[in-house]
Amino acid sequence: xxxxxxxxxxxxxxxxxxxxxxxxxxxxxxxxxxxxxxxxxxxxxxxxxxxxxxxxxxxxxxxxxxxxxxxxxxxxxxxxxxxxxxxxxxxxxxxxxxxxxxxxxxxxxxxxxxxxxxxxxxxxxxxxxxxxxxxxxxxxxxxxxxxxxxxxxxxxxxxxxxxxxxxxxxxxxxxxxxxxxxxxxxxxxxxxxxxxxxxxxxxxxxxxxxxxxxxxxxxxxxxxxxxxxxxxxxxxx
Amino acid sequence: xxxxxxxxxxxxxxxxxxxxxxxxxxxxxxxxxxxxxxxxxxxxxxxxxxxxxxxxxxxxxxxxxxxxxxxxxxxxxxxxxxxxxxxxxxxxxxxxxxxxxxxxxxxxxxxxxxxxxxxxxxxxxxxxxxxxxxxxxxxxxxxxxxxxxxxxxxxxxxxxxxxxxxxxxxxxxxxxxxxxxxxxxxxxxxxxxxxxxxxxxxxxxxxxxxxxxxxxxxxxxxxxxxxxxxxxxxxxxxxxxxxxxxxxxxxxxxxxxxxxxxxxxxxxxxxxxxxxxxxxxxxxxxxxxxxxx
Ligand SMILES: Nc1ncnc2c1ncn2[C@@H]1O[C@H](COP(=O)(O)OP(=O)(O)OP(=O)(O)O)[C@@H](O)[C@H]1O
Ligand SMILES: [Mg+2]
Numbered sequence: 001x002x003x004x005x006x007x008x009x010x011x012x013x014x015x016x017x018x019x020x021x022x023x024x025x026x027x028x029x030x031x032x033x034x035x036x037x038x039x040x041x042x043x044x045x046x047x048x049x050x051x052x053x054x055x056x057x058x059x060x061x062x063x064x065x066x067x068x069x070x071x072x073x074x075x076x077x078x079x080x081x082x083x084x085x086x087x088x089x090x091x092x093x094x095x096x097x098x099x100x101x102x103x104x105x106x107x108x109x110x111x112x113x114x115x116x117x118x119x120x121x122x123x124x125x126x127x128x129x130x131x132x133x134x135x136x137x138x139x140x141x142x143x144x145x146x147x148x149x150x151x152x153x154x155x156x157x158x159x160x161x162x163x164x165x166x167x168x169x170x171x172x173x174x175x176x177x178x179x180x181x182x183x184x185x186x187x188x189x190x191x192x193x194x195x196x197x198x199x200x201x202x203x204x205x206x207x208x209x210x211x212x213x214x215x216x217x218x219x220x221x222x223x224x225x226x227x228x229x230x231x232x233x234x235x236x237x
Numbered sequence: 238x239x240x241x242x243x244x245x246x247x248x249x250x251x252x253x254x255x256x257x258x259x260x261x262x263x264x265x266x267x268x269x270x271x272x273x274x275x276x277x278x279x280x281x282x283x284x285x286x287x288x289x290x291x292x293x294x295x296x297x298x299x300x301x302x303x304x305x306x307x308x309x310x311x312x313x314x315x316x317x318x319x320x321x322x323x324x325x326x327x328x329x330x331x332x333x334x335x336x337x338x339x340x341x342x343x344x345x346x347x348x349x350x351x352x353x354x355x356x357x358x359x360x361x362x363x364x365x366x367x368x369x370x371x372x373x374x375x376x377x378x379x380x381x382x383x384x385x386x387x388x389x390x391x392x393x394x395x396x397x398x399x400x401x402x403x404x405x406x407x408x409x410x411x412x413x414x415x416x417x418x419x420x421x422x423x424x425x426x427x428x429x430x431x432x433x434x435x436x437x438x439x440x441x442x443x444x445x446x447x448x449x450x451x452x453x454x455x456x457x458x459x460x461x462x463x464x465x466x467x468x469x470x471x472x473x474x475x476x477x478x479x480x481x482x483x484x485x486x487x488x489x490x491x492x493x494x495x496x497x498x499x500x501x502x503x504x505x506x507x508x509x510x511x512x513x514x515x516x517x518x519x520x521x522x523x524x525x526x527x528x529x530x
Contacts, residue, residue: 051418078418085418091411097403105405106420154420 004029004189005050005081008206010059012042012049019045021213022059023086027158032180032190034204034221038233042213043193044086047162050191051083063158078106078234080157084164089147092136096127099135099146103153112155120149123179126210141172148179158189165196177203197234201225240373242396242495244440248379248448251386256441256460257467257479262276265410265474266430267398268329273314273336274438274464275457281307281439282446282456283347289362296362296408296447300385303443311435312501314339315428323427325418340457347454356452363447382444387476389437390480397476406430459503466510482520486510 005027012020020042037043047052050061063067068076090099100120100221104113108185120127124145130138135146151159157228161180165173173196179202184190192199201207206222209230217229224230256278256334285303288294294302318339322332356484393439397403408416409423417423445460467486471478489509494502513518 044390053414053417072422072424073417074420074422077418082420083418085415089415089418091408091415093411094404094407098407101401102404102408102419106399150419 002029003214004064005191006062007046007050008044008060008062010049010061011057011132012045012054013057014045018057019213019221020049022216023210025208025215025218027189027191028122028189028206029189030184031205032184032192032203034192034194034200034207034220035210036194036200036207037210038195038234039212044208045160046210046212047083047085047160047191047193050076050081050160057198074106077154078165080155081160082151082156082158084147084151084162085161087164088139088143089167090135090143090150091155094135095132096135096138096146097131099150100127100131100153101149104155106154113153116153116155116156120152123152123182141159141168141175144168144172144176147177148176148183152183156188159183160189160191161192164192165194165199173199180198197230198225201230238372238495240371242491244373244375244379246488246491247484248382248487249491250484251383251390252441252444253460253463253467253487254450255386255389255437255444255484256481257464257471257483258393258476259437259441260464261468261471261474261476261479262393262430262437263434264468265476266406267315267319267427269319269336270329270465271314271319271336272461273339273343274332274434275461276340276462277307277310277314277435277457278438278442278445279311279347279452279454279457280343280443282452283356283504284353284439285443286356286358286446286452291361296364300440300443304439307439307442308432308436310343311438312428312432314435315431319431320424320427321495340461344454344457350456353454356432357450358447363450378447386444387442389440393433393437394476396481398446402426468511470510470520476521478520 003026007025009022009024010020011018011022016049023046035043047113049056052071052075056069060067063079063081068079074206091102094102100117104116107113126142127149128143135143136200138146148164162174168176171222177199180190180192192200192204201221201224207219207221207224208215209217209224217224217227241343258272260271262275263269274320274398281303284306285299288299288302289296312338318335364377368375397406405416405421405426408419408421409426413423445456463486467482468479470485471482486506489506490502493505497505
C-alpha cells in the first residue's frame, strides 16, 4: 500500500493560539480517510495548512514524497491536491458553468477538460440543467454538488473535503456520501473532514479522531465506529 | 450647437470612463482605492509628450509606449507598496493613504523634471484634420480619442466576461481565498491587474493631453476626483457601471458648462452625482457585495 500524503508533526497557530499541535498522519493511495472531531478541534485548520493557505509553525507535509510545506496554494493545486472548502465554497457571482470552467484553471488539455465536464454532469445531472444560472441561486445541496464537481474538474490526485454534509438534509447527505464512494472507486484518494462522525467512518477505510488540535485515536473506519470511546464522545453514547 | 456639445461630451465622457475603468478594476480585484491613479494618468501624459518631443516618435507609438511606462509604474507601486501591506494584512485605509503619498511624490517629481508650467505637444504632432457633418465640426483627433477609448474598454470588457483569465479575476473579486484554492495565482494576477489598470490610466492621460493639448504636473488631481465619483456612481468594482457613469459625468459636465454656467460646470456635475447617490446609495446598479476573505 503506497502512501500518497504524509503529515509529520504539523503545528499551526493563529497568532498565539495553537490550533493544531503536532499532528502526524498519512493517507494511503486510493483510500478514503476520515479526520473527525468536534467543533473547533482543528480540522479546517489542518486542511488549510495542507492547501498552503496557512503557514505551519512546525512540521512537514509530503505529497508523493515531495515536501510541499510552504508552497503557495496555486502551486499545491497544480500538483493535484484540491480542496473543497468549508461552507459555501463556490463563487456565487459566477454562473455554474463558469465555476466549473475555473475548476480546470490549472489544466491545458482541452479534450481532457471536456471529458471531465461530461463526467461531472453525469455525476450531478442537476448541474447541467442549471449550467447558465448564477451559482448563488442554487439550493444548498446543489451548491455542495457544484463545489465537489468543480474540484473534480481539476482532475485531482487527492481530494480534500471540509464538512461536505454541513447544513444539508439527511437525504442529501446520503446522496453526497454515496457519490464520494463512487468517486473513490474510480481511483481518487479522499481526505474527508467531518463532524458527522458516523457517516464519515462508515465510508472511510481509515479514520483519525482529532481533539483540541491533537490526534487522540486512529484505527480503521469500521473499528472506530464500534469503539466505545468514539461512541460516547461522538455518536451519542 | 447641441450636437457639437454632444460630441464634446462623448469625447470627454469616453476618457473619464477609460480612466475610471482602471480605477474600478483595481478596487474590484485588489480591494484597494488606489489614489495614485490620477498621478499615473499624468505620468502617461508626460511620457507621450516626452517621447514625441525628444525622440520625434509617431503619436500612435508614443501612446503605446506611454501605456507601457504607466503600466510599469502601476506594477512597481503594487510590488513595492501594496504587496508588503497585503502581506501584513494592513486595514483598508492604510494602502489608500500610502497611494496618496505616491501621488504626491509623482506630481512633485514631474514638477521638478518638467517644471510647473503648461506643456503642449509640438506643432503638427496632433492630427489637424476636421470634418463637417451637418453643422458639427468633428476634429480627427476626437474620432481617434473616442475610437481608442472605446476599443480599449471593449477589449477589457470582453476579456473579463468571456475568458478564463477574466473569470479568474472575477473569482478573486469575490474571494481571494476561494480563488487560490482553484489554483489561481492570486498575487500574480494582483500584479497583472495593477499593470493593466495603470496602462489604461496612462492611455487616458495621453488622450486628455491630446484633447486639450495641455499637460501639467497637477492634471491628475481633478480627474482623480471625477474617477472617484464615477466608480461610486457606477457601483464600486463594476466595470460596466464605470463605463456608463463615466459617460454620464462627461455629459453632465459639458452640458452644464454649455447651458448653465461655465464656472459652475463641475459643481453642477458633482451636484447631480450627489443627488443620484441620495436616491441610490449603492450606485446606479445598486449591487453591493460583501467580499469574502
Ligand atoms: N482565524 C482564526 N483566528 C483565530 N483562531 C481561529 C481562527 N480560525 C480558527 N481558530 C481557532 O482554532 C481552533 C481550530 O479551529 P478550526 O476551524 O480548525 O476547527 P474545526 O475543527 O474545523 O471546527 P468546525 O467543525 O467547527 O469547523 C478553534 O479553537 C478556533 O477557535
Ligand atoms: Mg471547520
